[in-house]
Amino acid sequence: MISFLSLNRRTVGLAVILLVVILLEALEVRASIYPGLLPYFEWLKNSSWLGYLGTTYGSVYATVEAGHLISMAVIGGTILATDLRLLGVLFRDIPSEIITAGTFKCFKVSLVCAIATGIFCAAGVADKVYYMEVFWIKMLTLLTGSCFMIFIKQPLLSSRPHSEINPWILRLLAVTSILIWFTVAATGRWIGFS
Numbered sequence: 001m002i003s004f005l006s007l008n009r010r011t012v013g014l015a016v017i018l019l020v021v022i023l024l025e026a027l028e029v030r031a032s033i034y035p036g037l038l039p040y041f042e043w044l045k046n047s048s049w050l051g052y053l054g055t056t057y058g059s060v061y062a063t064v065e066a067g068h069l070i071s072m073a074v075i076g077g078t079i080l081a082t083d084l085r086l087l088g089v090l091f092r093d094i095p096s097e098i099i100t101a102g103t104f105k106c107f108k109v110s111l112v113c114a115i116a117t118g119i120f121c122a123a124g125v126a127d128k129v130y131y132m133e134v135f136w137i138k139m140l141t142l143l144t145g146s147c148f149m150i151f152i153k154q155p156l157l158s159s160r161p162h163s164e165i166n167p168w169i170l171r172l173l174a175v176t177s178i179l180i181w182f183t184v185a186a187t188g189r190w191i192g193f194s
Helices: 002-007 009-025 029-048 049-058 058-086 097-124 134-158 167-194
Strands: none
Touching: 029 097, 058 097, 058 167, 097 134, 134 167
């Protein structure tokens, strides 16, 4: 047991953090923090230059939102290419190490673009998204997916040849990743319906 913990410190650390977040949510700690965020969202909408641009110039907002959607689509594409390769569905003739290394570079750039453009998009409608529960779910799943990718999945996949990793671990990584990022995409889309 001790050797398992020493080999997987990052994974155990992230699991502990996620359990603490779940515990804090169960104890409704967020409910006490949540009202304190309202002034920030009001400032973002009414006083910041981001909110001003987003509400005044529709073409700027639409252009940035298109960039946000494109960056999210690239994230989805990199996740699907990697995970479907790990599941043996696509790109069977290409070593999975090559796919995972290449897609992770695109993932990092797209994630930064998605966050930057997402902040701009949220600023224009900050007073609206603050009250949407689905917005907060998307933020939590985006954080979970990013941490899963950066601290668990990618370190494990780059630590050794994939042939030395248990195939069930690879499949579990792929399915977990697809489920997390599908939730991010679904909740993001649901924001548009709200």
